[in-house]
Amino acid sequence: MVEDNDKPEIAESKNEIGKRNSRHLRGTIAETLASQATHFEGGDKGLLKFHGTYQQDDRDLRHENRKKGLEEAFQFMIRCAIPGGVVTADQYLVLDALAENFANHSLRVTTRQGFQFHGVIMKNLKATIAGINHSLLTTLSACGDVERNVMTCPAPLNDEAHVTLRRVAREIAIQLRPATRAYHEIWLDGEKALSTEQEEPFYGDVYLPRKFKTAIALADDNCVDLYNNDAALIAIVEGSKVVGYNVLVGGGMGMTHGKADTVARLAEPVGFVGWEHAVETVRTMCAIFRDHGNRADRRHARIKYLINEWGIERFRDEFRRRALFDLHDWRPVPRPVCHDHLGRNRQDNGKWFYGVFVENGRIIDRDGLRIKTALREIVKSHRPGLTLTPHQNVLLTGLDERTVDAIERSLAAHGVTPATLLSAARRYSMACPALPTCGLAMSESERLMPTVVDAFEAELTSLGLRDEPITLRMTGCPNGCARPYTADIAFVGRRPDVYHVYVGGGMGGDRVVDLFAGDVKTEDLVSTLRPLLQGWAVNRRKGESLSDYYQRLLHRDKPRQGITGREAPTRELVQLELSR
Ligand code: HEM
Ligand code: SF4
Numbered sequence: 277m278v279e280d281n282d283k284p285e286i287a288e289s290k291n292e293i294g295k296r297n298s299r300h301l302r303g304t305i306a307e308t309l310a311s312q313a314t315h316f317e318g319g320d321k322g323l324l325k326f327h328g329t330y331q332q333d334d335r336d337l338r339h340e341n342r343k344k345g346l347e348e349a350f351q352f353m354i355r356c357a358i359p360g361g362v363v364t365a366d367q368y369l370v371l372d373a374l375a376e377n378f379a380n381h382s383l384r385v386t387t388r389q390g391f392q393f394h395g396v397i398m399k400n401l402k403a404t405i406a407g408i409n410h411s412l413l414t415t416l417s418a419c420g421d422v423e424r425n426v427m428t429c430p431a432p433l434n435d436e437a438h439v440t441l442r443r444v445a446r447e448i449a450i451q452l453r454p455a456t457r458a459y460h461e462i463w464l465d466g467e468k469a470l471s472t473e474q475e476e477p478f479y480g481d482v483y484l485p486r487k488f489k490t491a492i493a494l495a496d497d498n499c500v501d502l503y504n505n506d507a508a509l510i511a512i513v514e515g516s517k518v519v520g521y522n523v524l525v526g527g528g529m530g531m532t533h534g535k536a537d538t539v540a541r542l543a544e545p546v547g548f549v550g551w552e553h554a555v556e557t558v559r560t561m562c563a564i565f566r567d568h569g570n571r572a573d574r575r576h577a578r579i580k581y582l583i584n585e586w587g588i589e590r591f592r593d594e595f596r597r598r599a600l601f602d603l604h605d606w607r608p609v610p611r612p613v614c615h616d617h618l619g620r621n622r623q624d625n626g627k628w629f630y631g632v633f634v635e636n637g638r639i640i641d642r643d644g645l646r647i648k649t650a651l652r653e654i655v656k657s658h659r660p661g662l663t664l665t666p667h668q669n670v671l672l673t674g675l676d677e678r679t680v681d682a683i684e685r686s687l688a689a690h691g692v693t694p695a696t697l698l699s700a701a702r703r704y705s706m707a708c709p710a711l712p713t714c715g716l717a718m719s720e721s722e723r724l725m726p727t728v729v730d731a732f733e734a735e736l737t738s739l740g741l742r743d744e745p746i747t748l749r750m751t752g753c754p755n756g757c758a759r760p761y762t763a764d765i766a767f768v769g770r771r772p773d774v775y776h777v778y779v780g781g782g783m784g785g786d787r788v789v790d791l792f793a794g795d796v797k798t799e800d801l802v803s804t805l806r807p808l809l810q811g812w813a814v815n816r817r818k819g820e821s822l823s824d825y826y827q828r829l830l831h832r833d834k835p836r837q838g839i840t841g842r843e844a845p846t847r848e849l850v851q852l853e854l855s856r
Pocket of ligand 2: 753755
């Protein structure tokens with residue numbers, strides 16, 4: 277158990293007590309699985325997350341079932357942790373088959389380069405998790421109070437810098453994976469550990485106060501949304517070599533509507549470390565969170581709140597006190613841009629990679645769009661590598677040029693539009709799953725977003741802005757799973773059919789939005805933003821994005837670092853400026 281003698285005694289939250297008493301994540305999960313139960317009860321529900329699964333119920337059926345006096349339609353979401361999003365053809369085919377046999381016939385590419393299954397019922401839960409493991413992937417630590425899936429640039433390039441990033445992402449994931457044998461015992465029928473005492477040398481009995489998210493990128497491409505993460509590394513390259521990393525800490529998107537003490541905020545600079553210290557740097561930051569993060573109030577249990585409380589200087593001091601290497605000054609880097617890596621791209625050694633757009637990450641056959649079948653057939657016949665992107669898309673990698681042609685034909689035959697023909701609004705859009713699976717959703721997101729994008733696409737096209745890069749994002753609640761608070765425009769669910777509208781982030785992911793208008797009905801989303809879009813169409817400077825224009829309109833020169841759950845909307849200010 278990790279001790280911290282400086283910390284005052286404070287009451288632990290219920291979750292902390294649950295973790296402490298769980299015997300390193302065992303709880304009574306195995307016993308319940310072996311019974312006829314349709315679902316888990318009590319503390320096991322929290323422990324399941326560390327194993328990569330959430331107990332959910334089909335919210336479309338909830339009301340009807342209650343009326344009939346039936347229990348909820350219990351089902352499970354299962355998430356794979358895939359560092360850097362890299363999977364082989366064989367692994368993909370296993371996941372595709374598991375989705376067919378045990379889930380709701382779909383796979384979902386997540387905004388953190390993972391895969392999710394939805395709709396798995398209790399009797400198939402163990403077989404699905406075991407099947408994922410047999411393909412040499414894991415669900416361990418895809419959720420829960422631990423280091424989560426480590427993200428890095430998905431471009432499958434084999435220059436030294438990209439290879440280094442992928443290696444470092446994997447090493448961080450391996451080093452910070454929970455060590456408990458519980459996962460093997462429960463899901464893979466592993467032998468029971470004789471003693472559970474020394475099982476978690478890093479995490480101790482209570483793991484982290486909450487999740488910890490890490491991303492690594494090159495300075496010229498922020499496709500992983502570095503500033504959204506608890507910890508982030510920006511590789512500094514000289515010649516072809518990574519000489520070290522700029523280090524960031526304290527990003528996080530979740531907040532609560534109406535609560536001024538909850539904040540979505542960007543990570544901020546800590547300093548620069550040598551190339552050989554990347555893994556230890558993340559481990560040290562994670563350990564600081566482990567020892568000093570808030571364990572009394574889960575709403576404040578993220579490293580961003582610790583940074584807000586301490587200030588960055590105190591964090592630096594603590595980092596220096598623990599690290600056995602030097603923390604240098606931050607190296608200047610340009611403002612980040614973001615590539616989605618879609619379409620045809622040169623890889624190396626005469627090979628190509630091809631980025632397929634997957635609307636909201638949902639790989640499913642539906643309404644004439646048979647992307648699931650298309651990908652299965654392509655993977656079977658051409659055996660590409662696959663990399664999942666932070667924009668919920670799939671890159672097919674290691675291709676001959678002729679194979680790229682064949683893939684394009686195959687996608688077209690199954691109704692999949694090439695990314696180059698999509699409007700910018702659709703290409704860069706993202707939505708979280710929300711209803712019917714997510715227990716926290718207050719409104720629709722993934723199911724509604726395509727029609728909202730239709731409406732914006734029409735509006736932007738009529739203003740001559742169809743191909744101007746713009747990020748539209750939607751979530752069903754303020755937790756922020758689709759990274760809404762760094763988008764150009766975001767819709768965040770308040771209640772059914774009502775959203776808060778945010779504006780002012782942008783592609784680079786280094787600026788936070790403002791609340792533009794509160795409580796807007798779905799049918800009014802476009803009209804609410806129309807004056808601003810019209811202003812942008814007429815008055816924008818060459819290459820000026822919507823958010824850059826918006827920030828100029830409000831005479832802002834400094835990017836915004838954070839936004840709380842209670843804010844004054846800016847719509848009237850914007851209208852005033854537009855009328856001048
Ligand atoms: C802080 C409060 C948060 C809570 C309580 C929360 C909870 C959840 C839940 C319950 C789901 C499963 C929904 C489903 O699949 O049905 C989910 C999905 C997900 N969340 Fe969060 N989340 C939070 C914030 C975030 C943030 C800030 C991010 C990243 C910026 C994030 C990333 C994800 C990802 C990648 C998924 C998978 C689905 C997707 O890609 O959209 N979450 N979250
Ligand atoms: S943003 Fe909210 S509604 Fe959407 S998946 Fe995350 S927790 Fe659920």
